[in-house]
Amino acid sequence: MKFAVLSCIHGNLAALEAVLADAQAQKADRIYCLGDLVGYGPYPNEVVERIRTLEIQTCRGCWDDDTVEGVNACECSYPSVLAEQRGLAAHLWSNREVSDQARAFLAGLPYSLREGNLCFVHGSPYSAHEYLLPETDAFVAVERVLSTGADVLFCGHTHVPYVRTLDATPVEITVRGPASASGEVRQFSASLKRIVNAGSVGEPRHGRPNATYVLYDTERVEVDLREVEYDWRSTCAAIVEKGLPAIFAWRLARGLEFAERAEDPTHVCTR
Amino acid sequence: MWAILSGVEGNLTAYQAVLADLKRLHSRLKAVYILGDLVGPRPESEALVELVRAGTAGLPQAAVCLGWWEEHCLSLHGLGGNGDPEALIRQHGADTVQTLWKSVPLATAQWLRSLDLGFYERDCMLIHGSTLGVHDCLHPETPAFELLDRLVRADAHRLFCGRSGLIFELVVESARVATTITTLDGPQPVTTLDFVPRQVVGVGNVGRLDGQASYILYDPSTDRVEFKSLTYGTSRGCGRPGKSDL
Numbered sequence: 001m002k003f004a005v006l007s008c009i010h011g012n013l014a015a016l017e018a019v020l021a022d023a024q025a026q027k028a029d030r031i032y033c034l035g036d037l038v039g040y041g042p043y044p045n046e047v048v049e050r051i052r053t054l055e056i057q058t059c060r061g062c063w064d065d066d067t068v069e070g071v072n073a074c075e076c077s078y079p080s081v082l083a084e085q086r087g088l089a090a091h092l093w094s095n096r097e098v099s100d101q102a103r104a105f106l107a108g109l110p111y112s113l114r115e116g117n118l119c120f121v122h123g124s125p126y127s128a129h130e131y132l133l134p135e136t137d138a139f140v141a142v143e144r145v146l147s148t149g150a151d152v153l154f155c156g157h158t159h160v161p162y163v164r165t166l167d168a169t170p171v172e173i174t175v176r177g178p179a180s181a182s183g184e185v186r187q188f189s190a191s192l193k194r195i196v197n198a199g200s201v202g203e204p205r206h207g208r209p210n211a212t213y214v215l216y217d218t219e220r221v222e223v224d225l226r227e228v229e230y231d232w233r234s235t236c237a238a239i240v241e242k243g244l245p246a247i248f249a250w251r252l253a254r255g256l257e258f259a260e261r262a263e264d265p266t267h268v269c270t271r
Numbered sequence: 272m273w274a275i276l277s278g279v280e281g282n283l284t285a286y287q288a289v290l291a292d293l294k295r296l297h298s299r300l301k302a303v304y305i306l307g308d309l310v311g312p313r314p315e316s317e318a319l320v321e322l323v324r325a326g327t328a329g330l331p332q333a334a335v336c337l338g339w340w341e342e343h344c345l346s347l348h349g350l351g352g353n354g355d356p357e358a359l360i361r362q363h364g365a366d367t368v369q370t371l372w373k374s375v376p377l378a379t380a381q382w383l384r385s386l387d388l389g390f391y392e393r394d395c396m397l398i399h400g401s402t403l404g405v406h407d408c409l410h411p412e413t414p415a416f417e418l419l420d421r422l423v424r425a426d427a428h429r430l431f432c433g434r435s436g437l438i439f440e441l442v443v444e445s446a447r448v449a450t451t452i453t454t455l456d457g458p459q460p461v462t463t464l465d466f467v468p469r470q471v472v473g474v475g476n477v478g479r480l481d482g483q484a485s486y487i488l489y490d491p492s493t494d495r496v497e498f499k500s501l502t503y504g505t506s507r508g509c510g511r512p513g514k515s516d517l
Contacts, residue, residue: 139419139420139448139466140420141448142416142419143420144420160454163453165452166448167448169446171445171466173415173441173442173443175411175439175440176440177437177438223453225454
């Protein structure tokens with residue numbers, strides 16, 4: 001089986017259509033989506049409708065969550081005041097624009113999906129808001145995969161695709177207690193694990209404006225990081241025309257995050 | 272020497288028994304930490320808080336951090352907190368909610384709100400659950416990578432915690448992960464990460480069971496943990512320790 005895994009479409013319909021066409025050309029048997037259908041981009045309802053009618057199995061992203069539940073994070077979730085203002089402006093726009101039908105669809109999305117030894121989440125198994133970056137501590141990364149019971153964890157949220165293979169040697173722990181002062185030695189082992197980040201269809205941040213997604217071959221256990229060209233200029237124009245902050249068109253055209261990043265990417269606001 | 276306790280849970284008699292035990296060590300004792308669950312659904316909670324805040328002659332002033340019961344007190348009084356009322360009712364029953372409400376009045380809850388989530392001392396983190404939250408229960412059967420995750424998150428060599436109510440010491444002796452990352456630019460060189468030996472220490476529970484209390488002593492200069500279990504009388508006039516198991 002060949003799976004196409006997409007994430008972070010962010011209301012960019014042109015990018016979604018290009019990725020769907022590429023997945024079809026690559027003979028993908030099934031498509032999974034890791035959420036963030038809305039936010040930043042000009043066509044949230046159209047993207048939700050496309051995903052819904054194609055019956056693509058989708059989990060809930062952080063933007064989908066905020067659109068359903070309302071934004072409930074304080075300034076600690078943003079790397080700067082400027083980023084917070086932009087994020088809130090985009091949220092307010094999306095909140096006005098998203099239809100009741102689309103909102104109801106987002107509200108019904110699960111936080112994770114399973115398929116055999118594969119697990120699909122938006123951010124991490126613990127939160128749609130947690131970032132699993134390539135530089136995330138390797139032991140933390142192994143724990144995130146182990147917590148799902150899967151061998152391969154698919155995630156998005158960072159908008160930059162990567163594959164990370166994690167090969168852990170057995171962990172040795174000495175347990176001491178009142179009844180065993182000298183200590184009992186225990187060993188724990190974990191099989192080879194992988195984290196596959198699907199990048200972003202509609203708001204890439206790898207330095208180019210092209211859409212990204214991944215193909216996963218279950219028999220060959222191979223990952224193909226895909227980069228797909230599309231007419232991103234039309235999306236940029238629609239961002240400006242529809243009254244979204246123009247900065248989102250600027251950064252979409254460059255495939256950049258604007259060099260803003262939270263100091264602690266594993267931090268999740270629990271206010 | 273540090274005395275580290277947790278889970279007094281409003282049991283004034285139990286706390287007094289531990290204080291009596293600690294007084295025998297007073298010259299060596301440099302710090303007393305109470306890792307949350309100072310209060311609980313017991314009517315003596317208020318008197319216990321007063322005693323802790325007033326301090327005890329001959330002993331260092333106890334440093335207290337938030338625990339599971341404190342978070343629920345804050346939630347009940349509308350002072351924030353991450354207590355889950357459904358979990359409270361499920362685990363302890365609706366009557367307990369009322370008892371907790373009566374045992375910890377608003378003024379005390381406001382003091383609880385001023386408490387920290389935990390403490391950093393030297394290379395140690397002292398906390399009720401973990402940096403994940405007061406509910407996080409680390410114990411001797413916790414999966415190894417979950418322990419590693421909590422230690423990395425805490426950014427500490429020793430993590431002292433009280434949620435399980437057990438006294439234990441887990442030493443992660445060795446661990447290594449080799450990792451390969453492939454991006455759109457191609458595969459990057461393999462990197463390996465070694466885990467420096469670190470410890471998770473359960474500090475026991477003072478007040479949950481009448482007549483039995485446990486806590487630990489820690490000597491930062493020798494890195495030695497000493498488990499302390501004691502039994503004490505619970506009837507009037509028998510509040511002193513009966514036996515100390517060193």
